[in-house]
Amino acid sequence: MKIISWNVNGVRAAVKKDFVNQFKSLDADFFCLQETKAQDDQVKEALTDLSNYFLVSNSATKKGYSGTAILCKSEPIRTFQDIGIDIHDDEGRVVGVETENFNLVNVYVPNSGMGLKRLDYRTTWDAAFANFLADLNQEKPVIVTGDFNVAHQAIDLANPKSNYNKTSGYTQKEIDGLSNILDIGFTDAYRSMYPETVVYTYWSLRTGARARNAGWRIDYFLVANSLMPQVKDVVTHTDIMGSDHCPVELILK
Numbered sequence: 001m002k003i004i005s006w007n008v009n010g011v012r013a014a015v016k017k018d019f020v021n022q023f024k025s026l027d028a029d030f031f032c033l034q035e036t037k038a039q040d041d042q043v044k045e046a047l048t049d050l051s052n053y054f055l056v057s058n059s060a061t062k063k064g065y066s067g068t069a070i071l072c073k074s075e076p077i078r079t080f081q082d083i084g085i086d087i088h089d090d091e092g093r094v095v096g097v098e099t100e101n102f103n104l105v106n107v108y109v110p111n112s113g114m115g116l117k118r119l120d121y122r123t124t125w126d127a128a129f130a131n132f133l134a135d136l137n138q139e140k141p142v143i144v145t146g147d148f149n150v151a152h153q154a155i156d157l158a159n160p161k162s163n164y165n166k167t168s169g170y171t172q173k174e175i176d177g178l179s180n181i182l183d184i185g186f187t188d189a190y191r192s193m194y195p196e197t198v199v200y201t202y203w204s205l206r207t208g209a210r211a212r213n214a215g216w217r218i219d220y221f222l223v224a225n226s227l228m229p230q231v232k233d234v235v236t237h238t239d240i241m242g243s244d245h246c247p248v249e250l251i252l253k
Contacts (some may be wrong), residue, residue: 004028005145007245010037017242032106036067060092083132107146112168126177141224150174156217190234
């Protein structure tokens with residue numbers, strides 16, 4: 001079984017950049033999209049060529065902002081959106097499906113923003129999301145994937161010293177937020193398998209960072225500890241273009 005996660009930086013823009021062919025070539029059982037930047041009906045319209053897949057999406061109240069979606073080869077047992085807390089549920093950041101063996105959660109974690117203006121909100125989000133995952137994991141083991149907007153360790157970004165506690169995505173509060181999820185029974189699948197490998201999943205478009213590979217690893221598969229024996233590999237598709245992020249793939253036995 002293969003699960004793909006990709007922040008597409010706008011699903012309608014991605015479709016114009018050969019997304020459909022990329023999607024088909026990756027041939028995943030589940031394809032999780034973040035930052036769709038479209039309302040649910042617009043996501044469906046943009047992905048018309050993939051209408052043979054089951055689609056569930058969650059759009060933000062604000063148009064053209066945030067948004068998540070999952071495409072499935074077969075219809076899941078159930079679908080769900082959001083985490084059940086009003087202050088956190090108007091930006092379309094969480095969508096999920098239940099399968100026979102696990103719950104799959106797709107998330108686009110809030111960015112703390114320029115000048116860390118949204119860091120306090122981000123901290124409350126991280127705590128609420130961890131609680132949501134803990135409860136869901138009691139029902140059935142969880143795989144949570146998406147853009148977590150944080151580099152968890154120094155190895156996960158090109159310039160850790162200059163960014164620490166200064167730049168969104170590498171403050172101690174954000175790092176602790178991800179650590180808290182791991183502490184409740186999850187494993188960073190990629191880092192578990194490749195503890196010393198330097199790989200990035202995001203590169204700033206503003207600075208031409210991808211050409212220099214001055215990136216960040218902020219897209220993850222966090223797998224319930226009980227499911228880790230089923231993980232065969234995690235692949236980072238750094239060669240696939242079309243967004244400021246690249247797809248990440250989880251392969252299950």
